Amino acid sequence: DQQVKQNSPSLSVQEGRISILNCDYTNSMFDYFLWYKKYPAEGPTFLISISSIKDKNEDGRFTVFLNKSAKHLSLHIVPSQPGDSAVYFCAASMVYYNQGGKLIFGQGTELSVKP
């Protein structure tokens, strides 16, 4: 039972355009969501997070949107750059329920940004 799902295994975008990566979850108790980026042969790196009390969080070119009623979050990268080519994982946890230590990840989406 996959509680966090990334239904698109891959995404290809032209340099300079917007990349939109999507993530769906099933557990309404999740209250904290994160995105990680992973290059080949490296460990994942934390990118951006959002608490369930917000619906948007921005950090430079990266914006995460949360739609709690749809149990959906998305990561927008604007403008996309070739260096953004990587696998992106979304993750969720239940910090308010004192289970912040437990992280559930999606399957990942491989983003390819073409010059």
Next chain:
Amino acid sequence: EAQVTQNPRYLITVTGKKLTVTCSQNMNHEYMSWYRQDPGLGLRQIYYSMNVEVTDKGDVPEGYKVSRKEKRNFPLILESPSPNQTSLYFCASSLRVGGSGQFFGPGTRLTVL
């Protein structure tokens, strides 16, 4: 330099031969965690630790053990490895729970024959 180190980076072993993958962080982080990455399944949490002597199960703890005797170290123990534990393993640490600012190690590629 702030980092999470894992050893070994690559390991090929046989079924049933006990092994330990070490993880160490130099950032005085309280929270540490182990994950495995498998094609099509993403990252799955094995065990995590909120502090010294405090550990808890993640999503896929079967076949693994951990210990947290010191703040900086969080070894992953496979008492009797099996081929379905062939995977890419990552250790991570962070100052607080929730996943924000979690630093990951470079990964350990384990093959169990």
